[in-house]
Amino acid sequence: MDRITSMQLFVRAVEAGSFSRAAADLQLTQPTVTKQVAALERHLGTRLLHRNTRGLSVTEVGALYYEKCKDLLEQFEETESVVNAHEGEMRGTLRIATSVAFGRRVVTPLVMDFMKRHPLLAIDLSFDDTYVDLVARGIDVALRMGRLADSSLGARYLGTNPWVMVASPGYLKKHGVPRSPAELSQHNVLIYSTVLGDDRLHFVAPSGRRSSVAVRGTLRSNNLSAILAGVRAHLGVAALPQYVASTSLTDGKVVPVLVDHTLPAQEIHAVYPAPRQVPAKVDALIAFLQDKFHDAWWERLR
Secondary structure, eight states: OOHHHHHHHHHHHHHHSSHHHHHHHTTOOHHHHHHHHHHHHHHHTSOOEEEETTEEEEOHHHHHHHHHHHHHHHHHHHHHHHHHHHTTOOOEEEEEEEOHHHIIIIIHHHHHHHHHHOTTEEEEEEEOSSOOOHHHHTOSEEEEESOOOOOSSEEEEEEEEOEEEEEOHHHHHHHOOOOSGGGGGGSOEEEETTTOTTSEEEEEOTTSOEEEEEOOOSOEESOHHHHHHHHHTTOOEEEEEHHHHHHHHHTTSSEEOSTTSBOOOEEEEEEESOSSSOOHHHHHHHHHHHHHSSSSGGGGGO
C-alpha cells in the first residue's frame, strides 16, 4: 500500500464528503478510492469514516487523523516544490478557480502564457460565478473580486478592477447624455445583478463628494456579456468592468459617460487554502499575475 497516496485519497474523501466526488476530483474510479481508504483503515486498525446512504462522515479518530494527514501532505508537496523550483521546473497539477467573464476574457490568456513558461505543469481551470469552497473542491488558488470576508484562507493582493459607465452612441443620440449621476434616474440602466443587487450605483465626484443613485431598467442579468450586448444593442446605459467594455470602447460601439465621476473599483485577490505553507506553484502563479495586473492592465487586452 502506498501510504502517501492512501492519505491523499482519504483527505479528498473527507473534504468531498463522498467517495464518488473524491474519485471524480482525482480522476480515479470510485472502487479504487474505496479500496485504498479501506486498506488504510485496516493498516491503522481503526475506522476513519462512517459510510451511509447520504455519504461519508468522519469518526472522532478520523478527524484527528485528517488534520495530521493534511499537514503532512502540505509539507510533502512543499518539499517537492522546493526541489522542482530549484531545478527550474514546475510539475504536478495547479487547480485554479475564477469567475466566468473574468476567467474567459482575462485569466485564460494569462494562464496560457504561464503554461508556456512551465511546460511540465498541468492546469485545471474552472469557471464559476458562485462562491467556491476551495478545500471541498481541491482548489489550489482562486481569483476573487471585491473585499474579502474574514477567513482562515490565505490571500494576496493582485491589483484593481475599475468600472466605467457606458452607452452606445445610438442610445445617447435618442435619449440624451446624462450629465450627472442624478440624471441616471431618467435613463434605462441595464443592471448587472451580481454586483448591483440593491439597484444602486455609487459615484465619487471630482471634489471627492460621494453620491448614490437608485436606478432601474428593462434588462438585468448576472452575466456581464449579456449586459454588454444590451448596451451595444442601444438598449440603455450600464456600469461595466473596464476589461469587459475595453474592446467595445476601442471600436466605438460604446462610449464612456459621466467620465468625471468615478465608480468604485474592485480589488483583485489570489486566495488559497493554506496560508502557512504555500506551494511553489501557487507562489509562482501569484508572482506572475502580480506582474500582469499593474497600471492600466485592461488596455493590454486589446
